[in-house]
């Protein structure tokens with residue numbers, strides 16, 4: 049089981065259970081790529097991202113990342129709270145059953161869930177946006193989504209609830225509240241539509257660029273259209289100014305390692321410009337390896 053030692057899985061508390069519980073796929077687990085000294089396969093990346101059922105629904109200790117952005121998600125599903133004087137923004141409701149978990153984390157940080165005025169998301173998969181209707185029901189937040197992603201979002205209807213969308217966004221659009229502006233970047237490929245968010249924050253008199261990556265994990269079968277989209281998305285993400293990189297799964301930015309350094313370090317471990325493209329490097333290497341395999345078939 050050499051792959052167990054790869055992909056930082058040993059950092060997780062129940063690494064063996066994760067591999068057993070991660071969504072099983074029938075597909076053989078290849079190709080393998082080694083990036084920055086770690087070996088990854090499609091199933092290891094999936095296991096790293098999703099963890100076990102318990103990981104998906106258990107709150108990770110809520111914490112300030114930097115400036116006015118906070119982590120309020122679970123161990124393996126990210127949810128970010130951006131606090132402004134005119135109300136707050138939530139990115140990713142995750143699964144509907146996690147909404148009370150996120151609500152509790154928001155309260156633990158001393159904020160009110162009902163102060164969420166805008167709800168954004170990374171992409172139309174249930175693990176990121178199934179809870180949108182419930183968040184809107186509890187907060188009255190305006191739900192904004194990339195126009196191209198709306199049909200897929202509308203198909204996510206937990207308990208038959210209509211998926212709310214109040215504003216359709218387009219590539220490069222901005223979302224502003226209380227002096228904070230987020231820019232939506234269309235970065236498809238993992239699914240046909242996906243959003244990477246950028247914003248600037250201030251901390252200790254300095255300004256930092258934050259990039260919240262949407263997943264760039266390639267699908268197992270690459271069509272020419274998906275390959276074009278991924279190639280473009282890799283270029284877009286690499287071009288974004290970045291001091292702090294986050295992702296729709298915490299494993300995409302090594303949350304556990306950085307969080308462990310949070311108290312010990314005098315400097316903020318989330319400020320890591322050199323690490324901003326590590327996740328992109330992993331996914332781009334996997335993309336090329338899958339493409340090579342497909343060409344050989």
Ligand SMILES: [Zn+2]
Nearest residue numbers: 171173238263
């Ligand atoms: Zn996804």
